[in-house]
Amino acid sequence: MTQHYVPTPEEIRHAREKAGLTQTEAAELVCATCNAWQKWEATEGSNSARKMHPGIWKLFKIEMTKK
Incomplete structure (x- = not known):
């Protein structure tokens, strides 16, 4: 079975900021809620982190190549 890469919260935040997007804008690109995006960027170990x-990471990167 293929192992798929799971990004860290820091990688997610860095990629979004590099693209110049707000959390809401980034979430909309991958058909997610802003709340979900905030949880993906939350520090690992926090109660809200997911x-x-x-x-979704792959979709976000694909969408970034279109910009």
Whole structure:
């Protein structure tokens, strides 16, 4: 089975900021809520932190190539 890469919260935040997007704008690109995006960027170990699904990370990177 193929292992899929799960980005860290820091990688997610850096990629979004590099693209010049707000959390809301980034979430809209991958059909997610701003609340979900905030959880993906939350510091690991915090109660609200959630891991981003590898497919969403891949979709975000694809959308960034279109800009």
